[in-house]
Amino acid sequence: MKFKIGLMGLSAMILAAPPVIAQTALSKADYDRAVRFLPQNAEKQVLNGTVTPHWLPGGDLFWYRRQTAPDRAEFVIVDPAAGGSRTPAFDHEAIAAGLAKGLAKPVAADQLPFKVFRYGDGGAIEAVVDGKLWSCAGVPVACTSSAAPPPMQTEIASPDGKWLAFVKDNNLWVKPVAGGEGFALTSDGIEDYGWGTPPGVNYIATAMKQAGAGYPPALLWSPDSSRLLIHRVDDRKTGEMGLVQAVPPDGSVRPRVHRWRMPMPGDANLPMTETWIFDVASRKAVKVDVAPAPFGISSPIEGGEIWWTSDGKAIGMLTRNRYLKKMDLYRVDPASGGAKLLVSEEGKTFVEAGGLGFKPMARMLGNGEVLWFSERDGQGRLYLYGANGKVKKVLGTGPGQITRLIHLDEAKGQAIVRANGRDKGDDPYVSNLYRIDLRTGAMTRLTPEDGEHLAGRMDGLALGAGDPFAPPGTTDSVSPSGRYFVDSVSTVDTPPVTYLRRADGKLVTLLEKADIRPLKAGGFTAPEAFTATAADGTTRLYGVMLKPSNFDPANRYPIIDQIYPGPQARRTPNDFMGAIFDHSFAQAMAELGFIVVLVDGRGTPGRTKAFLDASYGKLANGGFLEDHVAAIKELARSRPWMDVDRVGIYGISGGGNAAARAMFAFPDFFKVGVAHAGNHDQRGYTYMWGESYNGPIVGDNYAATSNAAIAKNLTGKLLLMHGDMDSNVSPALTLQVADALIKANKDFDLMIIPNLGHAWGNYATRMTWDYMVRNLMGAEPPKEYAFPAEEK
Structure with a gap:
């Protein structure tokens, strides 16, 4: 009897499930519809979506x-x-x-x-x-x-506008703006041990050097223009990397070989940074009395980890040790180079001062106190240290993570910060702006509307210095005076509205309400935010599902997981523009006839330190891929139009790593994958990435990150792609996976794209679309689809 009931239940499920609509070919119009949702076309589809x-x-x-x-x-x-x-x-x-x-x-x-x-x-x-x-x-x-001025200035003007500082032949030079002879402040700079020059581990600088472009020197003028702060990086013993440029841009046939230095996990020799101060008038220098520190991904100067105080009487200097488990803040005397340790913090895993690529949340106050970010109690908070080096006040107790220190008003004893998960009932990732009273530690919410608030999200970005059209701070959300801020609020399914507010949160005016009529005119199905349960059976995951504009619940759609596993960043967007026009074209992919899922597994940032640390030492699991499998299965159980028997996955960089790993570790679930520019073995990637998030080499904890080691498990269709000029993630890592697949006698596809760096590019994007359409959907893409020329 039970067997009979089981058959009846199975029959009901089959009858209830929508049919798989067999589409034999996609047209140019289908691809044109997808192109509408690429980031470069956002302005054409949503008016004033970004202010x-x-x-x-x-x-x-x-x-x-x-x-x-x-x-x-x-x-x-x-x-x-x-x-x-x-x-x-x-x-x-x-x-x-x-x-x-x-x-x-x-x-x-x-x-x-x-x-x-x-x-x-x-x-x-x-x-x-x-x-x-x-x-x-x-x-x-x-x-x-x-x-036209270059995108990045290679000559840095003094605050008084009289001098230009620059690096020539690895040495520091200064010349008058009004014209006349310049003069060198150093003469002993050499290759791999120059003044203000970035080492090879700074892949952006390396890529620009390979392209023949300039890069800003790492130096800072004092506020009174009398002194220069500069670093010197000893990269002479660091191991070499190389790329072969098979198609030189000058049209020559002979391949061009590019070499640079880049340390890898476990290397004995790292690039080490020294900090010096030069008096321009006397041309004398003093070395800062702090031990040389390992150079990370960007220089301490570029990353805002060294700064002049506003009066120029002192320098703040943040240093980190190898593995980032210790962080120190020093106050430096610019006249003598002497340094006083103000705050020191250690942790069992990496210690952070804020988001990767943003200026650290550490400030020296005029009264000798220090504002300091820490996750020591499991949540990201600010701590006020007294002049005696002891904690005076914990700022912002309670739930939630402070993610940006946006503005500090010492006179009023207030700070404006960005934080998420603070208010009861919030999605733990939804962000708001708050004012903190430095005396009491109380936090007051400044952004009253429900939704994701973008104010402050990009404030304090460390990269991009030297842009003459956007000097530092001029495009921040908060005004330089701190009296006003501009905020945009939206959700993944409601368009943004942009407000101008006073620093106390009082509304000044509504600036713009995004107009999505062009988007709707071309067809649009709003994204769907969802929650699901992780593979541990208890942890709540948060994600976004994207559907085609012509979505029909009577059809059955293949599913694609567009992945980026972190652990330094979260993949899932909370805002309207981020969900629809993201850099990895998730909505565009959905337009081709897929259900695209964006979800973050355990071990990603934004919730608690413990949640993030779940991935520490476990880079081998690709960002908790089992959580992705669990979430997709759960979603499909209540959505019969999701075909869980046809699941694909794609990603770039760490996402490329995770996509390939998913194909090897879960071959029965993921049937088609595209892995682009993947760091497929942490032993072959930059030391700071692996050592920060996987710790020291212990046993096989790094060998376990090798995708090549498990490539023999492949049963589905896999496309490996890589640009041959990728100086961030070496193409060698993709070729090592290809070699393992060949040795295992596996069928796969491989594409090396000439002159492509660490990016998608139109051709790689189109190949990804075509691959999923052919192999996951079972249809034929339009032949040799050409992307429309971008407007200049």
């Missing part, structure tokens, strides 16, 4: 570019003190007329050929157009052109 304030010096005014139609925009200045009133940033008609004459082609006032500008001398409007810097001024407006 970036550009704060002007000397007050709280800012300008931003606001869209009036998908292909039309205006530049406006906002005056917060006048209730957020908006006025044109310049005479658009006059600038258009001047540019039209200079460019010898029509220019419309609401279609100006630039998205950013700056005010030059005499009120001139300066912008880069067609690769040249145009300056427009006068009545009537006349526009003249000159060489």
